Amino acid sequence: MLFTVFLVLTCAHVVFLEEYVIPDNIDIDDILSNERLLKNYVNCLLDKGRCTPEGKKLKSTIPEALSTDCAKCNEKVKANVRKVLHHLIDNKPDMWKQLEAKYDPSGEYRSKYKDELEKNGIHV
Template structure:
């Protein structure tokens, strides 16, 4: 029993460490570089809208897994760099791909709760909602 508890605890800690490592990689994403490449933008949006992960690269999977939490907390757990990157990406999408932005909002904020709570903050960051 103690041995199995140890292995479960070790697995949980390893998973948390891997997630933290992936999250810290998000600070190194050059959002301007991504936004300058229409194929990468389309791939990211396709990943975020997909119910499956086969359309996602490793970083997009991590971001996708966090989007729901980002919407619920206005990126409250994000680093300053991650907040700026998310805001820049969403501002770009809302301006240049408004239909995709509507789909993202419908998927991640279907009841409009986050929009009601954080809409003013998002608009100040250039995100058209």
């Protein structure tokens, strides 16, 4: 679950090949600073709103990424994961809690990734 939010935004326009790739024209900071865009992606993931094709791909990618420790994530994606997690946990706790409830209802991924995230300054 903890990587769920990373997938919310960092892979908002994912191309699914051997690894999850973020196209060069995607500006994560722009998405995080745009309430409307952020809300649309989160609503898509929560089945509360329409999904773009990218949003649909994102939703289908989340379970695999969580269960495989994001094995197909490149370094750029991993760096953006940390950025997105920081933003949502610090600035959008309601969105974070909803995503966590949907994608990690048992707390399995929270426990699994806790040490790694805290090592990167993210306290969940």
